[in-house]
Amino acid sequence: MTFFPRFDRLASTSVECAAVATSARTDTVRPHPEVSRAPRCAARQASESARRRGPRDCPSSGGGVLPPERQKEERTLAYNKPIPDPDPYTTQPFWDGAKAGKLMLPRCTNCNRAHFYPRMICPHCYSRQIEWFEASGEGWIHTFAVQHRAFGGWADEVPFVTAYIDLKEGDRMFTVLRGVDASKPETIKCGQPVKIEFEEASETVSIPFWRVV
Numbered sequence: 001m002t003f004f005p006r007f008d009r010l011a012s013t014s015v016e017c018a019a020v021a022t023s024a025r026t027d028t029v030r031p032h033p034e035v036s037r038a039p040r041c042a043a044r045q046a047s048e049s050a051r052r053r054g055p056r057d058c059p060s061s062g063g064g065v066l067p068p069e070r071q072k073e074e075r076t077l078a079y080n081k082p083i084p085d086p087d088p089y090t091t092q093p094f095w096d097g098a099k100a101g102k103l104m105l106p107r108c109t110n111c112n113r114a115h116f117y118p119r120m121i122c123p124h125c126y127s128r129q130i131e132w133f134e135a136s137g138e139g140w141i142h143t144f145a146v147q148h149r150a151f152g153g154w155a156d157e158v159p160f161v162t163a164y165i166d167l168k169e170g171d172r173m174f175t176v177l178r179g180v181d182a183s184k185p186e187t188i189k190c191g192q193p194v195k196i197e198f199e200e201a202s203e204t205v206s207i208p209f210w211r212v213v
């Protein structure tokens with residue numbers, strides 16, 4: 001579904017906000033007839049080739065997580081959770097920005113709308129005219145859920161709160177929410193303002209998280 005670590009493996013046994021069940025994004029891009037007829041460009045073919053290299057289970061960033069052997073190589077810090085594998089053709093600017101402490105978002109210059117996760121084709125108007133810009137790093141909680149079961153490094157963190165964040169610039173991002181008490185979900189409110197922060201996961205990757213302000 002979304003975002004950097006394998007949140008799709010997180011099992012929620014207690015959904016605190018009913019809206020979360022219906023908020024699951026299905027951001028599939030239906031190819032425009034003209035797009036599907038267009039010849040494949042070299043970058044697209046390279047991207048597809050790169051995608052076949054390993055598991056690509058991180059659709060919200062347009063990338064996946066590193067295969068287990070590379071997870072071990074890259075894990076130079078205390079961060080013990082899955083580390084994303086930036087895709088040079090779609091998500092690299094996002095991860096470069098994260099490493100520099102900035103939220104970089106793709107925006108279509110045809111319809112002027114931002115989108116997330118990064119894509120080569122605008123999900124709103126199917127244009128390929130995509131530019132990157134530095135976003136404010138501000139947003140609001142759209143909905144949230146308390147996670148009581150998880151796998152890998154995330155198992156050490158339960159219970160924790162996951163949330164969808166409405167970005168100030170538009171579209172939505174999934175996160176593990178910080179600055180909240182998972183044992184008191186009644187204190188967390190949809191609409192609460194949040195700000196982005198970044199945690200260094202390896203020498204080359206920093207991962208964004210959102211914190212209630």
Ligand SMILES: [Zn+2]
Pocket residue numbers: 108109110111112113122123124125126127
């Ligand atoms: Zn567009």
